[in-house]
Amino acid sequence: MLVLKTSFKNIIGAGKRTWLNVAVLSFTFVIMVSYNGFIDGWQQEAYRDTENWETGAGQLWHPQYDRFDVFTLQDAHAAIPSGLRTYVDNGTLTPILITQGVIYPQGRMQNILLKGIDPKQQILSIPSQELAQTGEISALIGSRMAESTALKKGDRVMIRWRDKNGVFDAREILIAGIFSTKVPSVDAGQLWLNLNTLREMTGMPDEATYFVESKDCPLKTDADGWLYKDIDFLTADIKAMTDGNRVESAVIFSILMAIALLAVFDTQTLSIFRRRKEIGTYIALGMTPKRVIWLFTLEGTSFSVLAVLAGFVWGTPLLWWFGKVGMKMPEIDMNVVMGDTMYPSYELSSILTAIVLIVCLSAIISYLPARKIAKQNVVNALKGKL
Amino acid sequence: MHFRKYSYICTAKVYDFMDTEFVISIDSLTKTFPVGGSFFTALNNVNLVFGKGEFTGLVGPSGSGKTTLLNIIGSLDTPSTGDASVLGHSIAKLTPKESAELRNRNIGFIFQSYNLLPVYTVYENVEFALLLQKTPVDARRKAVMEALEWVGLTDKEKSRPSQLSGGECQRVAIARAMVKRPAIVLADEPSANLDAKNSHNILQTMRKLNKELKTTFIFATHDEKVMQYLTRIVSLRDGEIEKDSLIEKPASC
């Protein structure tokens, strides 16, 4: 207690140098928290959007299906097995059928995927109910697709596809709606059709390429020869991406931290050098050298405690403001799930991690020069001799 | 108090049988410092005893070993050979923890340059020693106020050392040394930075405490003003005791 009080008094009494250290440390702290806040915020949103728009709570794949290889599509379809029928009927499972196709917007040609979705499905956010009307073949596209093909709602466009026998067929379809999503993998290069229409077009009645599960769907293992894919598998790319960001953040944090720790180290070394007489006085008053080492270590550590407090004081309004207005994102990568504004999410665990790191590292860095106190000759120290 | 009469002509060994009457006994103490490749002898075979309540001065030319002797008595330094027994503790054998404990409980230091803690107020500087002893709050407050009263600084309790005059700083240092009512106070040139008036002032204060509390005071000094108050003068020269004389009636006080 005495040591704690003394160390605080000493660093408050030390003036400018203290505040410099506190400023650098608290800057590091706030940067660390906000950077991680943005990563966490982005990750959470990416998971949420991907789950809502693309993956659902899990999927069951046709054994031939590989989402990264369009050539598997030709064989990756089969009729809905009887074991899955109940789930499809009660709406906890929805079939998606995929086939390759070509679109001809304004006479240009573009390879696309035709995806059939049940208009009545409630699992994905894709507005499939807009595909319910019969008559013309109507289709939904995402805003990225609309931009790359220059198609608008109500436009008609020619598409061509192969049926199950490999025979080409072509038809003009109506763009019934354009949806906006942050998930490029349900948008770019694809056209959403009524599932039954696509089945008729391809001659694949009652067939599907994969099933999307709702949260209530109890199927968590392979079923009827269809392969279960859990959410971790389906969102592995998001994880890889955030892991990359975290490495980046760790590098930035390390650099800032190194600068801050250097300042603390420098201050501590200098102060042990300059305050030899004071050290001698503590020992003459009956403190053991060990206790004086502890005092100086605590002094260095107090910088970080003050820095964290200061960080809370100036960082809270700032981070709150970031949370409110978000950060406008430049359009960088079309393949990444990302809105135009990124909102941070401050996790208690990452704030605590930042605090523990800053405090512990400062403690270690303060201890290093303080160890020298034990080797000092008290008598010389009392004289303030060097 | 007849032992005093012999203390300066006989070695401490002779008085082993009446050790309890001595607060400090120094036995064949030699202190050497490594200088360059060889050793410099700062104290050479010193034998001395100090009784309870003495007001003794170590005098002698600069470099004669006064500070060195005080530091060893205060367990801030260790003997090269021989030993000093302070309140029954052998200085040569103390662990760092034991020597810290001895200083904390039983020895008050007063330095030429005051050595007050700059970030603390007068009150807190005096309180520090008691905090180290974990004295309870009430007793602490009482002791600190009493000590400030002894030195006449009750009105300055909230000042910081930088706001005090040299004489006031030295009085704070005296209060800090005395607040724990130690058996021994070691003062190294306590008046060197003070003018005549302040010197007499603090010496009278110390002499008063010496009489009231039976604290043993040992000074290292060149100062004629200090010598007027001493009850015993030990003269050192080149690390050896040259003369040890009792003053039955100090001039001042």
Ligand SMILES: Nc1ncnc2c1ncn2[C@@H]1O[C@H](COP(=O)(O)OP(=O)(O)OP(=O)(O)O)[C@@H](O)[C@H]1O
């Ligand atoms: N750490 C040391 N290393 C080497 N020599 C030392 C050391 N400390 C003291 N000495 C020497 O020991 C001798 C006695 O020193 P000391 O400080 O005890 O003298 P002093 O009597 O207190 O002198 P002064 O009146 O000037 O304060 C001096 O010659 C000094 O140079």
Ligand SMILES: [Mg+2]
């Ligand atoms: Mg000296």
